[in-house]
Amino acid sequence: MRPPETNVPPGGLVALLVDAGGVVRQCTDTVRELTGRDREEVVGRPMDELVAAPPGFAEWAGDGGSREFGAAVRDAGGHRVDVDVAMVPLPQSDAVPYLFLLVPASHALRHRQGRALVRALLTQERVGLVLRDAAPDGNCSTVNPGFFGLPASGQGGPSRLVLSDVLVAKDAEVIDGRLREVLRTGEPLVDFEHAARRRGGTADQWVSVSAFRLNDAAGQPAGVAALFVDVTEQFAARRRLTLLHAAANRLGESLDVTRNAEELVAVLVPGFADHACADVSDTVLRSGETSRMEPGMKLRRAAVASADGTWPAEIYQLGDELRVRDLESDALGSVGTMVVPDLAALSDELPVDAERMRLLFPASATSALFVPLMARGHILGVLGLWRGAGRQPYSATDVPLIEEIASRAALSLDNARRYARERDTVETLQRSLLPAPDTRTSAAETAGLYAPASTPAGTGGSWYDVVRLSGVRIALVAGKVVGHGMHAAAAMGRLRSAVQTLADLDLPPAELLTHLDDLVKRLGEGDRSEGRPLAGSLYGATCLYATYDPVTGECHMASAGHPGPVLVRRHSATVSDPVVRPGPRLGRGAEPFDPVELTLQPGDVLVLHSGPPVGVAPEDTPDLGHLHGSALAAARDDTPLSRLAERLLRDLNREPRQEDLALLLTRVGRVPPDRTAYWQLQADPEQASRARELTARQLAEWGLDEMAFGTELIISELVTNAIRYAGGPIGLRMVKDDRLVCEVSDPSQAQPHLRRARTSDEGGRGLFLIAQLADRWGSRYTLDGKTIWTEQTYPSGLG
Template sequence: MGHAAEHSGAGRGLPWSAELVLDADGTVLACTATTAELLGRPLPEIRGRPLGGFFRDPSLWERLAANAPDAAQAVLRRPLAGSLDASVSVAPLLTGDGPGPRLLVRLAPASNGEIRDEFGLRVALDSRGTGVMVSDPRVQQRLDLLHAAAVRIGGSLDITESAEELVGMLVPVFADLGAVDLTEEVLAGEEPGEYVTGTPQRRVAVAAARGCWPDDIHQLGETFALGDVESAHMRRGGAGVLPDLGPLRAELGGTPRARLVLTRSATSFLVMPLRARGAVLGALGLWRTGDRTPFDHDDAELTEQIGSRLALGLDNARRYSRERRTAEALQRSLLPRPDVAVTAAETSGVYAPAATAAGTGGSWYDVIPLSSARVAFVVGKVAGHGVHAAGATGRLRSAVQTLADLDPPPDELLSHLNDLVVRFGEDQGQRDPAGAASLLRATCLYAVYDPVGRRCLLASAGHPAPLLARAGEDTAADVVKMHPGPPLGTAGEPFESAELVLAGGDVLAFHSGGPPGRNWDTDRDLGLLGAGAQRAAGAAGAAGSAAAGREPLHTITRDILERLRAEPRRHDLTVLLARVGETPDDATAVWELPADPSRVAEVRSLVSAQLAAWDLTELLFATELIVSELVTNAIRYAGGPVGIRLIRDQRLICEVSDPSQTQPHLRRARLSDEGGRGLFLVAQVAHRWGSRYTPTGKTIWTEQEMPPR
């Protein structure tokens, strides 16, 4: 409860130790035995009752409340009844546990003399023996500082902002110069290690009464290390005071240690190690200059109370920063490389984190190359935040990539994804409810663009539609008209696809939207994205070419990111710009044949002539082998018509389509088998191969590396 000073005067002669701790409602939480003697009640009858009930004179309580610190006002204004005259002093108790403020109240019997408590607060007694608090400027300043510390320190979860708040509060009211130095581990959000000699510290906040920080001590942002003596004091903890800097100035002179403490105008110095949970976080340094009263022991005690609040606030901010950075790093690791350039599209994506950890995690995008020079654009958002949301994002992205490898249409892919999310939620619900909740009600948009046919198919599971800006047009970007289905894991309704016909240079702007149920934090974000899409499409040159006049997408997305981060965001956001391309007509060759084995030789001749026209004779043997085997199998097992298509892209693509939906399987034929070797040979000469379903059957495709030019 603290040390109490004795008083002199009439009354029962009790020592100044009748002390109580009150909560925010004025209820007695704890009291000394002397309090029970003074009130004439056993301890059990005092604890848990309002203190005001023990007073006879309501005016005493009102006068007390009028002069008490602001934090005590609401507690002290209570109806009174009782049979006790007493003098009273009140001070905020900063070390109380539990929610709400705590007040330390000291009572003394009525006396005609003067009583001064250990804080220096005078309590004068009137002729009726009723206590009246008398203001002492120095004590009132300390109480004001304690109140300001309770209100202002610890409210921010930004480490630097908390340090700046403290020195701004103490300078010039309490000191002429103030600085906060923190270890590098704290600034990085890491767990503070053992504080040893040479541990680097950085000056993160300074304040000067005259506005100009002196140049003969460490500057803002400077990193330095303490010597043995200073480090030992930091480890011991507790405020240290140098009332007179003269002897130290004579001892240190112009040595490097002088930059720690000595400045030309300073006359006294106070240093407070900042410790939290047993670890040293840094130090608070205060200087007084000129003829100002030097720091003393009372100042050190006050600084310890204020500094302890700052240390706890800094440690909370450090833990918060670490959690936020962990979630951001995990979320960023789940995103693809920011810029992708293929024939189908040039893309650039950015991730804008939220201003707080509560909004970080959950937004993602992906760009997935598909067979036949096509590309898939994916954007989504999971519910929740933090590491749970990031983990759910990883599972969802992996599921989409696996399903995309099977190459289903967008609406079918979302149906399979919805089934997986439902199963994930059922399996994970008992052991990880937060992770399951992040997956359920997640949103996802999946789009597939074919540069040969210049068609884009889109389907959405509760996700907002992208914006479309047409190449070279001055019109604003429009939201694509489509009907989003329900979020993942919420219903078994079918998903509906929308189709767009695009031209080279058109820009699709995908975004992850805002929180569930809302697309954006503000309309400003949507307008910013639309302007970026229009800017990306406006300078397009000839369709299908990499026109030199086009502005790089990464420049536009970088500008969008800077604008998005200019103001604090409540939720994270991803933006993906895709400027589509198109495959030239002379880069494709298409044939269709009936199911006639005699036509296989004709197909080889057609393929050979086309490769010669493309100057790809190096691939002639392998391509003829691939076409012969695939066409022969299609005629034998699937019937006609059989379609053949060659695409000259970054790789040579060969497709064979037939009306059967039976998928081929690669196997190793035994020596006694008469068949089964064709697909094995195809796999050996091709770089990649696979198959996909089509509305009329299936297509088997292969890719071959192009010869260097």
């Protein structure tokens, strides 16, 4: 049988098959390069004709065992050629039991190194050589046994096995799939890393696979040669670095406790654990703090993660509450990180009831780690980790890595807790400085809400207010102070107080904003440093001020750099923005503020907000879209505004927001005509008695006869003063609301002053008498003069 043709270079390897009698039966064509003789001249002739030293075939064959030695052969000219000989017995062949491999001495070193390389690949345990054949089933491979922990074959050579016989089926399938791809395409595979876990083992093993296709003499694919290198240690080191890098990048990005807990378990699964949970102290979730692990401490499962995406149903679930027991607090409090390499043995060693074990350990877990989350001397919770069968159990070597990650996580949790506490404090301050969210008067039904920003800054300077004015009128206010946090909340309180003080003067909106602008400029002189406003300054704040009279339906408003309100008419399907030309922000200019006058009908809805500015389409700004939707819903029917405000707040909190938002929903009303009375009087002293008669008659009609005496005195004094000092015409208006309101108007803008008359004075006691009889009184300027008003509470059982 002729051996396959080879392409060995001159002076290369020569192979001889020799029978037991020492006759050469086959040889390679390379014998010509070595001896100068053709293959036909060698085959069939005794081996001794070639041998120069040692003298004879018998000494070359030795005792029949494998051997390597130096020797010499004769070439065709009778010259000596030194060679290195490797004799390999072929016991399975009776016809040709000996294989001699001859290499010229000049090339012997290279071939010895090559043979040593092959022997090393086939015997050592850190590098494996796999020769996969081209069989259609693609399952058969030749491997060096030591690398895969298998015994050597009976002949001391490689073992004929299937990858799935030595590796976990999942790993074997992936690796063999890549080898099939090399066989199909011929493209080499270089440094492909994958798990190569041994069947029946518990240790993780990772290999780097490099492979290339083998072709036969005809150039057809004959198989694949693959080199497996054990990179378990390198992979573990990279995994540690990857985990640390991921923890450093992801933990602490959020200032939310629950979000940080979710990031922690996401970092650890599946690389470090099959299941992970973060149980956070219930106190910490409420922005509080605990000093140490104690029995009875309440934990809440804040975050969970599983490698397969399904959390085990038999143990505590996300959001469940669990209490620390004595044994657990002692173990975690004194030892710190708790390593459980074998959960089966733990159940036999610890005095823990079966139900507790079931709730704490997944059925598929075989080992566990429990790490207390501590930062700045406070215990924040516990990190629980589990691994299942097929993975290396947790051991003490895992502790340094997980403790470093847990330390980072605990610090991020504590930062989030401290931020949440500070934010809650600021929000509490902000909300305490805002008025009651819901009010209901004859003038309007209102509902206010405040939505903090989604940014770390959180609370800003947005605010709203409802101010009760003289008579039955109200003022609706919205504003925004520059900045965020505690300083903005404090500045907002200052600005709101200033607006309330000016509102008590009953000034028209534009005039009130002018006074407010002057006030901010004066205050701003001490709120600036190097030309820049300090934190908490009122400089640059905005304000929208509107007044509404439920008797006439008139609404007056003006704006200092603030967006106008949203208006929806009763039973209307459209939203309109009242034309309000915002003047300069407070403290930034001397331009006048333009007033706007509207007439509102009962049921109309007016929504004041702190932004975004008018002109932005609702579809471009989610806040405006939600606001318009709520305004339309409020105008369609009589649904309580408080309910709409709650729904609107939920919608707003679902979407991120860069700035905080304050909203005031207002559904205006009207005082029924039968609860108001108006007369116009001339500037005649006799009109005082007529005013008293009109007053008494109207009170009797309203069933308020008991109030007639005091009310007649008030009306008589106010009308008399108007006749004496202001002239006519004089307006007298009475309104029966939650209080009895009396108003006397005259064309004079002279402000009345209360003074105490001496016993010798003939006059000067009128306003003093009014102050004694009325609960509140005051005056306001109008375009035509002024109005003096009083308010009286009803006696018990009236009104």
